[in-house]
Amino acid sequence: MTDHIPAAPLAAYTAGDPHLDDATVWAVEVHLENCAGCRARLAELAAPPLRTLLDDVQVTIDRGVRTGPEPARRRAWRRLAHRWAVWSVIPWVATVAGAVLAAFALDRQFPERPSLVLLLAPVAPLAGLAIAWSRRSDPAWEITAGTSRAGLELLLRRTVVVLATVLPPLALAGWRLGMSPALWLLPSLTFTAATLLAGGLIGVGRAAAVLGGGWLLAVALPAVLTSDLPAVVQPSSLPAWAAAALAGTLLTVLRAGDHRRVN
Amino acid sequence: MVRMVSATELEPTTYAWPVEAAGLRVKAGRHVAVNGLDLRLGTGVHGLLGPNGAGKTTLMRAVSTVHRPSGGSLRLLGEDATNGRVLRSLRRRLGYLPQHFGFYPRFTVREYVEYMAWLREMPKAAIPGAVQRAVERVGLTGRAGAKLKTLSGGMLRRVGIAQAIVNDPDLLLLDEPTVGLDPEQRVEFRTLLRELGADSCVVVSTHLVEDVVAACTDVVLVDEGRLVWQGLPAELVRLGERGGTGDSPAERGYTSLLTTHRSAA
């Protein structure tokens, strides 16, 4: 910024001389943006009516800033809630908590019968997953499905929300019944991963119905009828559940792209 | 306020057509709603016309990358939209207002548009300014803090337009954007459309022929999932001067094109 604007072009620019060519105008404006000294010279050159006009504008702007609307307040916690919350699952939280509570009460009452908490644990997250992905319960599904964060990111956020609402009641029930956390946690995670994995191909709702229905019919119902605790929910099956949960989670993340579109 | 022009904005595009479809097939459920469509759209405002069930909404869903085409090719902004890997970066440059605009009733206007900007992965620092600008452009500045459930149908439609333009998309898709707008708002909306179409590709699906003639630079007529006619609004009006049924020359042009197409088929 060594070369300041010579007096002649500055005067011509200030007066709005139509003969000033574009290249000179640009050079003058670029210099003015960065040089307070030349801006002061420009102000001195300005004709009195222009200065009066500028003063008026300044006063009006100042008044507008003082009396105008306040800048919108930024409410960080509300924004956090919007980005994480899966609004449609909220009514369903109460249902799951109620079911776990009922299973817990029955387990306390009849300790010799197969644990209903353990039989419920694998399928507890499925309804929440189905609801979180349901077009009917998410009014904005079509708008969100076409955005960049659809796919892996929304998949992870929704799953975290669903698990965060399902696992605490299960943890509480399991702890009060003196069970190993792995016994209910690993089947729960495995079924969650399997639902998301199959859901990428046939739809999460359908996958949840097939897997949840299959478990209830093939394992839970016979266990309740025969009063035998099935082998799959006994501690000896834990290594298999651990392997299945790990493999399922990895595959789900790898196949997250399946959730990028809705059909 | 000084707005910095980034290098990517000045970069020349490497594609000839923002939307380029060849033999495109898209299913809606089991029904093939778009069946062998060939279409090229450049910069400007394109009015997508067609009778109910012509496949307009399904076509919009495919171009918005929500539905996967079942056949043919679809290139959007130079990218192959049938390839899942490019979707994430492609979607940052898209704006979409679906026909059934769903929203969360407890969000305020500003929160909803901000949420959509975030979903489209706009840079964090750019979001508040972009949201304010989008809300201003649709004329909802005074209602920015209002909850969505308190708004009228026309206002909700404008919120929908605001969320679609918040990221300054290179490709903007609006499905029936003027539903519920009063005549004055429709005139304002047409002005906004012309502004948006100056440097991006805007596709407006509508059943209102007069909106297309007033605000579009190009008319695309589809029927039974295929392209029937593509041309200038003035050409549509000229066709209507020769016959057809309807209240305006453009409507007569529209009906006569459909009749000719159907009798030929």
Ligand SMILES: [Zn+2]
């Ligand atoms: Zn200077």
